[in-house]
Amino acid sequence: MQLYYAPNTISVATAITLEEAALHYEAIRVDFAAGEQTTAAYRQINPKGRVPALVVEGGILTETGALLEFIAAKAPEAGLVPDDPLLAARMREVMYYLASTMHVNHAHKMRGHRWADRKSSWKDMAAKVPQTMTASCKYIEANGLRGPFVLGERFSLADPYLYVVCSWLEGDGVDVSAFPKIVAFRDAMEARASVRAVRAAGMLG
Ligand SMILES: N[C@@H](CCC(=O)N[C@@H](CS)C(=O)NCC(=O)O)C(=O)O
Structure with a gap:
């Protein structure tokens, strides 16, 4: 998996969750100071021009809540979502x-x-x-x-x-x-x- 992130943004919640799940990922920094999130190239990754974006087998996911749920489903042994x-x-x-x-x-x-x-x-x-x-x-x-x-x-x-x-x-x-x-x-x-x-x-x- 590849995580597009910028420091101190909500994208870091996905990185923490990947760590909790012990899943391997590559972190790719998006340069907010240079406005990289607004470029046509980055909009190919996330049309919303935001972080996070997570490249997974089969596509690219956006929206923190969706990413966290995906990670929890991929690593059920980490118990990140209660059964109750x-x-x-x-x-x-x-x-x-x-x-x-x-x-x-x-x-x-x-x-x-x-x-x-x-x-x-x-x-x-x-x-x-x-x-x-x-x-x-x-x-x-x-x-x-x-x-x-x-x-x-x-x-x-x-x-x-x-x-x-x-x-x-x-x-x-x-x-x-x-x-x-x-x-x-x-x-x-x-x-x-x-x-x-x-x-x-x-x-x-
Ligand atoms: N609902 C989205 C919000 C994502 C979001 O707004 N990310 C901010 C960083 S905290 C961003 O990428 N901002 C860049 C911009 O507005 O140009 C999610 O949680 O994934």
Whole structure:
């Protein structure tokens, strides 16, 4: 497999999950500073001009949630999705929230041009990010984290996803000291070999 990624972006959640699953992959860095994700060549890989994209036997997959589910299905022995339907749905409840709300809140800081044409509107959207990300943290702190991990003691696909989103909090102007469960969750993730490996590879930092 080949993972197209950029450091500190949501694509790193896929790298962490590949590490957790002990699946071999080649990491290919997309140069955001040079706008490589917007080039015609990269759009052949991901027509959305975003990372992650995962090249697998039979095609190219995009969308973090889909990639994580694919990895879990390829490595069932890693136990990344609970068998219990309620627990599995709880895991996805957090993943869908991250994809549809919290990541989108974060994107308003740098990517206002997606939603509005006036630069003054971009500034206004960016100014709102500390507030919307803090609101998301309140939700995660109260309802998203049942223990050290999303499902309590049990690690699942929601954890690498949440971890990468939570690595953006300081940059998004969130006072993390108000969220002790999130801080403890980040510490628990940072102790894992998977996170250490992607950090050592320069994907986080
Ligand atoms: N829903 C997508 C979102 C992907 C996404 O927005 N990735 C960002 C990085 S965090 C990106 O590639 N941005 C590049 C750009 O907007 O030019 C997923 O989770 O895969």
